[in-house]
Amino acid sequence: MGDTLPHPTDKAFWHYVGLMTSASDHEPPAEPPAGLAPTTPPAVSIRGLYKHFGEKIAVAGISLDVPAGSFYGIVGPNGAGKTTMLSMATGLLRPDGGTVAINGLDLWTNLFEVKRTLGILPDGMATFDRLTGTQFVTYAGLLRGMDRATVTARTADLLAALDLRESADKLIVDYSAGMTKKVTLAAALIHAPRVLVLDEPFESVDPVSAAHIREILTEYVRTGGTVIVSSHVMDLVQRMCDHVAVVAGGQILAAGTVDDVRAGRSLEDRFVELVGRSHTAEGLAWLRTS
Numbered sequence: 001m002g003d004t005l006p007h008p009t010d011k012a013f014w015h016y017v018g019l020m021t022s023a024s025d026h027e028p029p030a031e032p033p034a035g036l037a038p039t040t041p042p043a044v045s046i047r048g049l050y051k052h053f054g055e056k057i058a059v060a061g062i063s064l065d066v067p068a069g070s071f072y073g074i075v076g077p078n079g080a081g082k083t084t085m086l087s088m089a090t091g092l093l094r095p096d097g098g099t100v101a102i103n104g105l106d107l108w109t110n111l112f113e114v115k116r117t118l119g120i121l122p123d124g125m126a127t128f129d130r131l132t133g134t135q136f137v138t139y140a141g142l143l144r145g146m147d148r149a150t151v152t153a154r155t156a157d158l159l160a161a162l163d164l165r166e167s168a169d170k171l172i173v174d175y176s177a178g179m180t181k182k183v184t185l186a187a188a189l190i191h192a193p194r195v196l197v198l199d200e201p202f203e204s205v206d207p208v209s210a211a212h213i214r215e216i217l218t219e220y221v222r223t224g225g226t227v228i229v230s231s232h233v234m235d236l237v238q239r240m241c242d243h244v245a246v247v248a249g250g251q252i253l254a255a256g257t258v259d260d261v262r263a264g265r266s267l268e269d270r271f272v273e274l275v276g277r278s279h280t281a282e283g284l285a286w287l288r289t290s
C-alpha cells in the first residue's frame with residue numbers, strides 16, 4: 001500500500017489504521033441473536049501463568065482477561081512481576097506454565113500469526129542504537145513485511161507525531177532516554193497492531209510528550225485498539241485507563257474497571273492499602289541533617 005497516511009494526531013489516521021488491521025475489528029460488533037451472549041473474545045486472556053527464576057517465583061499463577069477495546073493499566077511495586085508477566089503475554093519469554101490467548105488465538109502455538117497483531121514496547125530491552133530514528137522505525141516496518149512506500153510514509157508520520165522529526169537522522173545511541181522510549185514506541189506502532197502492550201511507556205518521557213502519547217493512545221483505543229500499559233504513576237493510570245490490575249508478589253491482588261478497583265478512593269490510596277507499606281525511614285537516622 002503506497003498511499004499517504006493522514007497524520008497520527010488526525011482522527012482519520014486511526015480510522016485508517018482500523019481499516020489496515022482488519023475492517024471488521026473496528027466496526028461495532030453485529031448484534032448477537034436474542035438470548036445469546038456476545039462472542040468477542042478478550043484481547044488478551046491469561047490463564048495460570050507461572051514463571052520462576054531459580055528459587056524466585058516471579059509470576060505465581062496469574063489469570064487475567066483484558067477486554068477488547070480496553071485501556072488496561074498494570075500497576076505494582078518494584079519486582080512485582082509485571083515485566084515478567086507482560087513478556088510472557090507477548091511471546092518474549094516462554095512461561096513455565098499457563099496459557100495466553102490473543103483475540104482467542106493461543107499465543108505459543110500460533111506465535112508468528114499472533115505476533116503480527118501485537119505491538120510491543122518492552123522495558124529496558126536493548127535496541128539497535130547504531131541506527132538513526134528513521135532507520136530503526138523503517139527497519140521495524142520492513143521486518144513486518146510492509147512495503148517500503150507505506151513504511152516510509154508512516155515512519156515520517158510517527159516521528160513527527162512523537163516530536164522526533166528533528167532527531168530523525170540522529171543515531172539512537174545519541175538520543176536521551178525519553179527519546180529512545182518514543183522511537184521504540186514508533187516502531188511498535190508502525191504495523192498498526194490490534195493490541196499494544198507497553199511496559200512503562202512514560203518513564204523518562206517529558207510531560208508534553210507524555211500528554212501527546214496519551215492522546216495518540218486514547219484515540220487508538222477509541223477506534224478499536226486495545227492498550228495494556230504498565231506504570232508506576234497511579235494518577236496517570238487512574239485518569240487514562242478504564243481497567244486496572246494490581247500485581248504484587250507475582251499475583252493479582254485486584255483487577256477490574258478502575259472505578260471498581262479504587263472503590264471510591266484514589267487509585268494510589270487503594271494501591272497502598274492493597275500492597276501495604278513495607279518500608280519506613282526509621283533505620284536511616286544517620287541521614288538526618290538536623
Ligand SMILES: Nc1ncnc2c1ncn2[C@@H]1O[C@H](COP(=O)(O)OP(=O)(O)OP(=O)(O)O)[C@@H](O)[C@H]1O
Pocket residue numbers: 053056057058076077078079080081082083084085
Ligand atoms: N531474568 C531474570 N533472572 C532472575 N530473576 C529475574 C529475572 N527477571 C526478573 N527476575 C525477578 O523476578 C521478579 C519480578 O521481576 P519483574 O521485572 O517482572 O518485576 P516488575 O514488576 O516489572 O518490577 P519493576 O516495577 O521494578 O520494573 C523480581 O524479583 C526480579 O528480580
